[in-house]
Amino acid sequence: xxxxxxxxxxxxxxxxxxxxxxxFGSDGYEHTKWADxxxxxxxxxxxxxxxxxxxxxxxxxxxxxxxxxxxxxxEDLTHGNPDxxxxxxxxxxxxxxxxxxxxxxxxxxxAEQGLLAHPCASPRExxxxxxxxxxxxxxxxxxxxxxxxxDESQAIEVENPRLTARAILGIYNSIWVWFxxxxxxxxxxxxxxxxxxxxxxxxxxxxxxxxxx
Amino acid sequence: xxxxxxxxxxxxxxxxxxxxxxxFGSDGYEHTKWADxxxxxxxxxxxxxxxxxxxxxxxxxxxxxxxxxxxxxxEDLTHGNPDxxxxxxxxxxxxxxxxxxxxxxxxxxxAEQGLLAHPCASPRExxxxxxxxxxxxxxxxxxxxxxxxxDESQAIEVENPRLTARAILGIYNSIWVWFxxxxxxxxxxxxxxxxxxxxxxxxxxxxxxxxxx
Numbered sequence: 209x210x211x212x213x214x215x216x217x218x219x220x221x222x223x224x225x226x227x228x229x230x231x232f233g234s235d236g237y238e239h240t241k242w243a244d245x246x247x248x249x250x251x252x253x254x255x256x257x258x259x260x261x262x263x264x265x266x267x268x269x270x271x272x273x274x275x276x277x278x279x280x281x282x283e284d285l286t287h288g289n290p291d292x293x294x295x296x297x298x299x300x301x302x303x304x305x306x307x308x309x310x311x312x313x314x315x316x317x318x319a320e321q322g323l324l325a326h327p328c329a330s331p332r333e334x335x336x337x338x339x340x341x342x343x344x345x346x347x348x349x350x351x352x353x354x355x356x357x358x359d360e361s362q363a364i365e366v367e368n369p370r371l372t373a374r375a376i377l378g379i380y381n382s383i384w385v386w387f388x389x390x391x392x393x394x395x396x397x398x399x400x401x402x403x404x405x406x407x408x409x410x411x412x413x414x415x416x417x418x419x420x421x
Numbered sequence: 422x423x424x425x426x427x428x429x430x431x432x433x434x435x436x437x438x439x440x441x442x443x444x445f446g447s448d449g450y451e452h453t454k455w456a457d458x459x460x461x462x463x464x465x466x467x468x469x470x471x472x473x474x475x476x477x478x479x480x481x482x483x484x485x486x487x488x489x490x491x492x493x494x495x496e497d498l499t500h501g502n503p504d505x506x507x508x509x510x511x512x513x514x515x516x517x518x519x520x521x522x523x524x525x526x527x528x529x530x531x532a533e534q535g536l537l538a539h540p541c542a543s544p545r546e547x548x549x550x551x552x553x554x555x556x557x558x559x560x561x562x563x564x565x566x567x568x569x570x571x572d573e574s575q576a577i578e579v580e581n582p583r584l585t586a587r588a589i590l591g592i593y594n595s596i597w598v599w600f601x602x603x604x605x606x607x608x609x610x611x612x613x614x615x616x617x618x619x620x621x622x623x624x625x626x627x628x629x630x631x632x633x634x
Binding site: 371372397 | 622
């Protein structure tokens with residue numbers, strides 16, 4: 209077995225992930241046939257199982273990758289930045305700066321988060337599920353710690369950092385349920401509106417947003 | 422066939438719905454076996470099919486019932502009430518005034534809303550799905566029209582009623598994803614926090630909340 213050392217293996221795996229994101233995001237996870245993902249990347253259904261144990265295993269890997277990336281983008285923009293308000297504005301601008309493919313991936317992440325709540329019998333599915341849960345908690349924790357630090361530095365008054373983190377993530381996540389990349393409302397308008405809403409929760413003014421971002 | 426006229430039929434159907442809400446809300450929809458719902462209400466799995474065509478049919482009926490009830494509670498509190506701010510405070514208080522069973526039902530409604538996006542082959546499933554979609558849109562529409570009226574009467578300034586309605590519903594729905602009736606945080610504290618957040622989005626002060634509710 210040299211499959212793990214095959215440089216094509218990694219790109220095939222990435223192609224499967226991309227095809228699955230498109231299918232899950234457009235047709236829904238439940239309604240997607242695993243064989244259609246195989247057809248999209250031009251492999252037989254059996255070949256798919258070299259990469260993922262099941263459709264659910266692939267879903268959890270997709271969710272985990274998205275969470276790791278969102279977490280590291282948050283970290284890059286906030287870590288060691290003493291300007292908490294500036295960092296917050298940059299994070300909110302970054303949240304909405306997504307490609308069509310990322311918008312679909314965010315929808316999958318939000319629409320299927322309920323599946324992460326329940327243990328899986330298969331060890332590989334369970335491992336991917338545990339990772340996705342860990343990284344979900346880490347994002348919430350990173351937001352909470354950021355808000356604690358912002359409160360301590362008196363940049364933003366935050367009475368309840370954990371609930372505030374949940375409210376911000378709740379409002380942000382809700383967008384992806386109804387947002388369609390080529391829908392009637394453009395992302396800039398939605399971004400401006402939701403950014404203002406999140407800043408209102410933190411009792412910050414929305415006006416200086418454009419300069420800071 | 423006299424089953425439809427049997428007074429016991431209605432109560433058995435209600436018992437199945439209640440058992441399914443508990444199962445779907447606690448164990449997750451995907452992880453619930455239809456046969457376990459049957460066992461919970463003391464009927465055989467085949468008997469379940471007298472009432473629902475499938476687990477998914479039952480889920481869509483549960484979601485639709487919840488949406489109809491939430492919509493009519495909103496209507497009762499807002500219709501013909503010229504005091505828009507008072508009506509809003511009453512609606513927010515009412516949103517969080519839920520039993521453990523209703524909290525579970527809300528979790529099912531939010532966790533499985535993605536399933537409503539995709540057509541079903543079975544006519545009965547599809548009919549229940551269409552009703553649940555209609556009533557989802559009606560709640561969003563009722564909130565939007567309420568905000569339009571509140572803006573017209575100059576009680577609350579609302580620049581973008583539709584996005585504001587979505588933000589309010591988004592923040593409200595997000596609670597049920599993580600809220601557990603007997604979790605570490607009590608509902609009163611969560612209610613006060615999220616009500617203040619929603620009022621902040623509308624640029625209203627949270628203080629007079631307790632008197633008004």
